Amino acid sequence: MTSSTHKLLDFMAGPIRPSASARAAALMLVEDTLAMGLAGSSAPGADAVLAAALGWGAGDAVPVLGRKERLPATAAAFVNGFQIHCLEWDAVHEPAVVHAMSVVTAAVHAMAHARRSDPEAALEALVAGVEIACLLGVAATSPLKFFRPATAGLIGAALAGARLAGLPRSRFGDVLGLAHAQVAGTMQAHVEGSIALPLQVANAARAAVAVVDMAQAGLPGPQDALMGPFGYFPLFDTGDPTALIEGLGARWMIEEISIKPWPSGRASHATLSVLSRLSVDDVTGIEARVPQLIARLVGRPWIEAMTPAYARLCLPFLVAVMLSDGRIDPRRFTDANFTDPRLRAIGALLNVIVDDNPDPNALAPQTFILALADGSKRTIVVPATLGSPANPLSPAQHGDKLAFARSLALVADEDAPLVMLTGHT
Numbered sequence: 001m002t003s004s005t006h007k008l009l010d011f012m013a014g015p016i017r018p019s020a021s022a023r024a025a026a027l028m029l030v031e032d033t034l035a036m037g038l039a040g041s042s043a044p045g046a047d048a049v050l051a052a053a054l055g056w057g058a059g060d061a062v063p064v065l066g067r068k069e070r071l072p073a074t075a076a077a078f079v080n081g082f083q084i085h086c087l088e089w090d091a092v093h094e095p096a097v098v099h100a101m102s103v104v105t106a107a108v109h110a111m112a113h114a115r116r117s118d119p120e121a122a123l124e125a126l127v128a129g130v131e132i133a134c135l136l137g138v139a140a141t142s143p144l145k146f147f148r149p150a151t152a153g154l155i156g157a158a159l160a161g162a163r164l165a166g167l168p169r170s171r172f173g174d175v176l177g178l179a180h181a182q183v184a185g186t187m188q189a190h191v192e193g194s195i196a197l198p199l200q201v202a203n204a205a206r207a208a209v210a211v212v213d214m215a216q217a218g219l220p221g222p223q224d225a226l227m228g229p230f231g232y233f234p235l236f237d238t239g240d241p242t243a244l245i246e247g248l249g250a251r252w253m254i255e256e257i258s259i260k261p262w263p264s265g266r267a268s269h270a271t272l273s274v275l276s277r278l279s280v281d282d283v284t285g286i287e288a289r290v291p292q293l294i295a296r297l298v299g300r301p302w303i304e305a306m307t308p309a310y311a312r313l314c315l316p317f318l319v320a321v322m323l324s325d326g327r328i329d330p331r332r333f334t335d336a337n338f339t340d341p342r343l344r345a346i347g348a349l350l351n352v353i354v355d356d357n358p359d360p361n362a363l364a365p366q367t368f369i370l371a372l373a374d375g376s377k378r379t380i381v382v383p384a385t386l387g388s389p390a391n392p393l394s395p396a397q398h399g400d401k402l403a404f405a406r407s408l409a410l411v412a413d414e415d416a417p418l419v420m421l422t423g424h425t
Contacts, residue, residue, distance in 0.1 A: 013169040022252035031417040038409035040083030041066025066409035073114040081106035081205030086198040089263035096137025103153030106205035129160025134253035140237035143360040150185030150200040157208035177221025182207040193310020258388040262328035267297040273386040285371030291357040299352040308333035316347030
């Protein structure tokens with residue numbers, strides 16, 4: 001095991017003292033993430049996911065978000081992880097390209113309920129786990145091949161669980177090794193717009209809970225899981241986390257996480273924010289000059305046979321809905337709208353052009369040239385997408401998002417974030 005890995009595990013097992021601003025960010029993001037899980041209870045595929053999980057054993061330790069059912073911890077983490085990510089509405093650390101809150105929150109929520117953890121201990125574990133998930137993503141220098149929210153998210157969630165379970169420092173290396181052995185999830189599901197994408201988040205959350213149970217039962221894991229010859233960085237991402245590990249605790253990456261205004265791929269949000277105050281009558285053409293990752297993630301063609309998962313990542317469809325409705329409503333992702341010739345014509349106004357940004361993981365800046373109905377043109381540069389720390393949602397905007405998300409839940413839950421996270425105050 002390298003000295004850097006030792007330091008990472010020392011951080012996770014030692015005293016965690018988030019700054020006041022980090023704690024405030026964590027509370028806001030926990031509320032946002034759990035609200036996305038409430039909304040996801042009514043999403044396409046959610047009933048089938050629950051049906052599968054109900055067959056994995058009996059137990060009622062953990063509530064399923066937005067539903068009346070309760071499940072064992074691993075099954076609840078799976079269902080809640082799916083529901084949190086399935087609408088593409090969950091928060092994301094943009095430089096890391098990691099939905100760090102999603103897997104970590106689903107796993108910590110399950111373990112905290114099952115173990116009746118102290119709420120503050122649960123929040124500290126969550127902050128620490130998110131830190132590791134973000135660190136792994138920020139350290140990466142290679143383009144996405146594996147689905148980083150699931151890979152990095154699983155490792156952060158498992159180490160958060162080790163902390164929450166009170167495992168001794170000597171076992172944290174086993175948890176890291178066992179988590180690495182469970183890592184899975186590629187970008188193929190993203191390319192195809194498959195429901196397997198949120199299932200990868202679900203699987204990572206379930207695996208994180210299971211890994212802690214394995215370690216607590218005494219099972220060992222490989223000890224050089226980050227930098228060994230087939231460790232995380234040689235295998236899943238190219239990068240060197242040494243400098244970031246040395247700085248653990250000096251900054252809190254949870255403060256750098258972006259909140260999504262709309263239920264669609266984050267890569268679509270700069271475009272949608274530019275168009276959110278316009279209507280279809282205002283625009284005759286939209287040229288989006290974007291980094292290569294934006295084009296790769298959401299610059300996909302409109303196809304009539306697309307699934308809701310594909311459509312949430314299809315920028316022409318999203319543009320059509322935004323210009324028609326002034327918002328993105330997850331209930332609009334239907335076959336009738338995918339085949340609507342009027343919407344299709346609006347989506348055809350968009351032209352996506354890859355700019356010269358050399359960073360394969362860059363999401364900003366983006367430049368838009370709008371041809372307006374009066375014959376003029378307007379150029380808009382978006383250096384930071386709406387919802388990012390540099391361009392945050394206003395409290396009213398975030399409140400509107402949370403209220404809308406909760407209105408989509410099958411069963412409403414208005415509890416405060418820490419109660420939702422742990423089940424008690």
